[in-house]
Amino acid sequence: MTLLVVGSVAFDSVQTPFGKKEKVLGGSANFFSMAASLLTNVQLVGVVGEDFPREHVEFLKGRNIDVSGLEHVPGKTFHWSGKYDFNLNEAHTLDTQLNVFATFSPKLPEAFKKPDHLFLANIDPVLQLNVLEQVQRPKLVALDTMNYWISGKREALLKVLKHVDLLFVNDAEARQLSGEHNVVKAGSAIRKMGPKTVIIKRGEYGALMLEQGHAFYSPAYPLEDVFDPTGAGDTFAGGVMGSLDRWGGLTPETARQSMVVGAVLASYVVEDFSFDRIRSVTLQDVQKRYADLRGFTDFKDLPTED
Amino acid sequence: MTLLVVGSVAFDSVQTPFGKKEKVLGGSANFFSMAASLLTNVQLVGVVGEDFPREHVEFLKGRNIDVSGLEHVPGKTFHWSGKYDFNLNEAHTLDTQLNVFATFSPKLPEAFKKPDHLFLANIDPVLQLNVLEQVQRPKLVALDTMNYWISGKREALLKVLKHVDLLFVNDAEARQLSGEHNVVKAGSAIRKMGPKTVIIKRGEYGALMLEQGHAFYSPAYPLEDVFDPTGAGDTFAGGVMGSLDRWGGLTPETARQSMVVGAVLASYVVEDFSFDRIRSVTLQDVQKRYADLRGFTDFKDLPTED
Numbered sequence: 001m002t003l004l005v006v007g008s009v010a011f012d013s014v015q016t017p018f019g020k021k022e023k024v025l026g027g028s029a030n031f032f033s034m035a036a037s038l039l040t041n042v043q044l045v046g047v048v049g050e051d052f053p054r055e056h057v058e059f060l061k062g063r064n065i066d067v068s069g070l071e072h073v074p075g076k077t078f079h080w081s082g083k084y085d086f087n088l089n090e091a092h093t094l095d096t097q098l099n100v101f102a103t104f105s106p107k108l109p110e111a112f113k114k115p116d117h118l119f120l121a122n123i124d125p126v127l128q129l130n131v132l133e134q135v136q137r138p139k140l141v142a143l144d145t146m147n148y149w150i151s152g153k154r155e156a157l158l159k160v161l162k163h164v165d166l167l168f169v170n171d172a173e174a175r176q177l178s179g180e181h182n183v184v185k186a187g188s189a190i191r192k193m194g195p196k197t198v199i200i201k202r203g204e205y206g207a208l209m210l211e212q213g214h215a216f217y218s219p220a221y222p223l224e225d226v227f228d229p230t231g232a233g234d235t236f237a238g239g240v241m242g243s244l245d246r247w248g249g250l251t252p253e254t255a256r257q258s259m260v261v262g263a264v265l266a267s268y269v270v271e272d273f274s275f276d277r278i279r280s281v282t283l284q285d286v287q288k289r290y291a292d293l294r295g296f297t298d299f300k301d302l303p304t305e306d
Numbered sequence: 307m308t309l310l311v312v313g314s315v316a317f318d319s320v321q322t323p324f325g326k327k328e329k330v331l332g333g334s335a336n337f338f339s340m341a342a343s344l345l346t347n348v349q350l351v352g353v354v355g356e357d358f359p360r361e362h363v364e365f366l367k368g369r370n371i372d373v374s375g376l377e378h379v380p381g382k383t384f385h386w387s388g389k390y391d392f393n394l395n396e397a398h399t400l401d402t403q404l405n406v407f408a409t410f411s412p413k414l415p416e417a418f419k420k421p422d423h424l425f426l427a428n429i430d431p432v433l434q435l436n437v438l439e440q441v442q443r444p445k446l447v448a449l450d451t452m453n454y455w456i457s458g459k460r461e462a463l464l465k466v467l468k469h470v471d472l473l474f475v476n477d478a479e480a481r482q483l484s485g486e487h488n489v490v491k492a493g494s495a496i497r498k499m500g501p502k503t504v505i506i507k508r509g510e511y512g513a514l515m516l517e518q519g520h521a522f523y524s525p526a527y528p529l530e531d532v533f534d535p536t537g538a539g540d541t542f543a544g545g546v547m548g549s550l551d552r553w554g555g556l557t558p559e560t561a562r563q564s565m566v567v568g569a570v571l572a573s574y575v576v577e578d579f580s581f582d583r584i585r586s587v588t589l590q591d592v593q594k595r596y597a598d599l600r601g602f603t604d605f606k607d608l609p610t611e612d
Contacts, residue, residue, distance in 0.1 A: 086487045117513070132345045181392045183510075185529045204489075205511035215602050217525045222514070247609050256605035290608055296521050297603050301563035302596055303553050 002041045002114075003245040004138075005032045006106050006131045007121025007234075009046035009070065013094075014273060015083035016228050024274035025056050026080060028144070031231035034275055035238025035265040036119075037063045038283055041165055041246040043112045045069035045131070049077040049100040059279075068109050075100040087269075088229045089203040090220035093122055098217040108134045116164040117245045119237060120164075122146050132163055141248050142166040142241055143195075145235070150176045166250070167195040168237050171288060174200050183208065183305065184215075197250070199240070200261065201233050214252070218259035219297050221267030228273045232266045239265035239286075282297060308420075309336045309348045309551040310444075312437045313427025314384055315352035318398075320579060323533050330580035332361050332386060334413050334427035337537035340581055341405065341571040342425075343369045344549055344589055346551040349418045351375035351437075353384040355406040365585075368446070374415050381406040394535045394576075395509040414440045422448040423551045426470075426541060428452050438469055441470065445555050448472040449501075450539070456482045462501060470608035472556070473501040474543050480506050481563025485540055489514065490521075503556070505546070505565065512564060520558070524565035525603050527573035527595055532580045538572045545571035545592075570595040587590075 002128030012026030029046045038040045043066045048192045052072070060067050078101035081094040106127055118138040120128040122145055132141065149157050150173060157177075161167065167190060175181055178189035187198045200208045204226070209216040239262030247254045264286050271277040318332030333587040335352045343346045349372045358378070366373050384407035387400040412433055426434040428451055438447065449470045455463050456479060463483075468472065474494060481487055484495035493504045493516030507512045510532070515522040545568030553560045570592050577583040 067314070126437070182530055182532065183527050188530075202511065205508065206523075215528050216605075217512075217528075217603050218605075219523045219603075222490050222521050222523075224488055224494075226488065253606055257608060260605055261608070287608060294607070297523050297605075298568055299522075299563075299600070299603075300559060301600070302563060302593060 001116035001245045002043060002136070003036055003117045003119065003241055004043045004108075004112055004115035005029050005119045005121060005238075005241075006034070006045040006128075007032060007119075007123055008101060009044075009048050009052070010078040010080055010101070012230055012274065013079070013081040014228055014230050016088070017084070017086055018227050019273070021228075023079065023160065025059070026039070026230060026274060027078065028123075028234045028277075030060070031234035031239035031269065032119060032121055032241070033065045033254040034278055035061065035262070035269070036236040036242030036279070038063050038240070038265070038286065039242030039261070042066065042242070043069060043104050043115065045108060045112065045172065047065060047071040047073060049073060049075040050191045052077045059275075066112075069112050071107070074101050076229045077144065082212050082230070084092075084229060088226050091230070106131050106134075116140075116143065116249075117241055117306070119241050120144070120160070121234065121237075122149075125149050125153050129156065129160045129265060140165045140244065142168065142237070144237060145177075147173060147176055160187075161194040164195045166197045166199065168199050168201060168233070168243060170201045170203070171235070174198070184210065202230070203232070203235060206263065207236065207259060216256050216259065218263050219255070219293055220263055221293060222296065223267055223271065226270045229270050230274070232270050235269040236262040236266040238262070260290055260293055263293065294300045307422035307551045308424045309342055309547055310349045310351060310414075310418055310421035311335050311427060311544075311547075312351040312434075313338060313429055314407060315350075315354050315358070315427075316384040316386055316407070318536055318580065319385070319387040320534055320536050322394070323390070323420045324533050325579070327534075329385065329421050329581040331365070332536060332580060333384065334537075334540045335440075335580075336366070336428075337411065337540035337575065338425060338427055338544035338547070339366065339371045340369060340584055341373050341541040341575070342548030342551070344571070344587070344592065345545070345548030345567070348372065348548070349375060349409060349421065351412050351418065353377040353379060353406050353410045353428065355379065355381040358383045358571055365581075374475070377413070377420050379406050383407075385509070388536070390535060395534050396606065399534070409413070412437050412440075420447075420554075423547055424448065425547050426450070426466070427540065427543075428455075431455050431459050431466045436467045438466065446471045446550065446588055447582040448474065448543070450474040450543060451479065451483075453479060453482055467500040470501045470504065472503045474507060474539070474546075476507045476509070476539070480504070490516065503561070507542060509535070509538070512569065513542065514564060515561060520560050521566065524562070525599055526569055527590050527599060528602065529573055529577065532576045535576050536580070538576050542568040542572040544568070566599055567592060569599065
């Protein structure tokens with residue numbers, strides 16, 4: 001099957017308590033694609049400027065990512081700068097240079113218009129709607145968003161959510177979108193906006209999937225060294241969506257397995273800057289940590305009593 | 307088997323976003339005992355003043371808690387006042403009146419000196435040591451502590467920790483005690499202080515058990531309505547220790563089961579003020595939510611590939 005992602009392709013400049021890195025490869029569509037391409041065929045739609053090095057494009061191609069939807073336009077590539085303190089759960093944006101991303105209007109190649117699964121990464125909900133209008137209805141549409149759009153483009157966001165099956169948000173975004181503090185209530189309120197399934201990402205605490213009458217807790221992999229959390233959420237989503245596409249779509253069972261695969265991939269990406277760690281990760285590595293996570297979470301029925 | 311707890315018996319005055327309650331039954335030893343007594347025989351050591359109503363004592367007795375170690379002395383009972391905002395993970399202390407607790411020196415009745423399992427609830431580590439000197443070495447000694455003792459009585463705390471098998475702390479306490487921000491590293495550092503097993507409590511995110519080469523994530527029960535988190539940690543510990551005592555001691559399997567039982571009991575206590583909800587909880591109720599939590603966390607092996 002095929003998985004289409006539309007999102008940002010960017011340079012990141014990142015400071016953490018453990019080091020800093022200037023203008024490395026980043027962007028939601030990239031992190032997502034890198035993770036998902038370990039599992040399935042990925043089609044990527046995004047935009048870059050003239051400063052985007054050929055080696056980055058070759059790197060993506062080498063991962064079996066179809067970059068024929070990556071537009072090259074005059075100007076500079078989107079550049080995000082941020083820092084993290086010891087509370088690695090929260091990024092502090094230092095600078096955002098949208099550059100060519102400011103006028104991005106996704107145009108899907110003909111071959112990209114019938115994806116089995118679609119991930120609308122965190123971009124303007126008006127553009128997300130625009131992408132939906134270009135594709136034949138996929139088996140599953142997933143969407144990511146953020147505080148900026150929840151407050152600034154709420155109407156467009158609510159419009160696109162009506163067509164979304166699976167929403168990825170973090171705790172704070174779920175609260176902001178729903179107006180409910182409690183995450184279980186927030187999930188119920190969001191399901192009324194369209195998505196049948198809500199995945200609430202909670203960083204080092206794992207993720208929570210909420211559906212009608214059904215919940216699943218995915219653990220995070222217990223790491224001794226988290227180096228740079230940039231891209232963890234998109235990598236997680238790439239693992240989830242890549243798994244769903246590989247294993248035949250969303251069922252109660254694949255939903256759970258795919259979340260754990262996402263957690264495993266996220267655990268690799270945060271172990272170094274940018275793609276420095278995850279570029280060498282194999283499906284065997286994923287299976288290893290997946291088995292570890294089963295060990296970390298499994299428990300038996302209670303002893304039977306007299 | 308028998309389980310001994312030494313800790314505070316108190317009045318609590320609590321404000322939450324959902325209501326307030328004045329001078330209700332509280333205290334670490336009480337929350338612990340209420341939970342544990344659903345599972346095993348509990349011996350309670352603590353102190354109360356003349357204002358402690360007979361009905362509270364009768365209530366504890368009615369739960370199969372041996373209160374012959376509950377000292378009655380002239381003066382007033384320990385009274386804690388606190389409030390919570392919407393972030394129910396954190397209590398803000400408004401007032402602490404130690405009263406008779408200020409001069410508490412635990413004296414164990416003869417029949418209490420050979421417990422199978424011992425829980426030293428959150429009190430002065432000097433008193434915790436004093437209790438240890440009065441008992442024949444139990445199968446397992448567990449201890450809870452807090453920021454106040456970690457900074458103010460560090461030397462005494464490190465001394466008692468040498469004799470402790472199982473430590474209960476929250477994230478912040480683990481970081482403060484170990485000087486490590488990462489909880490996995492914090493767990494390793496704490497294990498060098500004595501406890502072979504460290505349980506890190508993370509409120510609505512569940513709890514993490516760390517042992518040499520072994521970890522277990524216990525989920526928290528996903529509640530729509532958390533009413534008053536007071537006592538959740540002690541109730542959790544009561545469920546853990548009660549289960550260990552009931553099911554034959556700490557093994558890799560009972561450790562996991564006991565943590566989930568603790569999580570279930572904590573989920574009940576937070577649904578109302580004081581003991582208002584948990585007083586009516588039965589073992590059948592525990593089994594029900596235990597089974598739910600298996601459902602919320604279970605996932606299968608990855609599909610096998612060609």
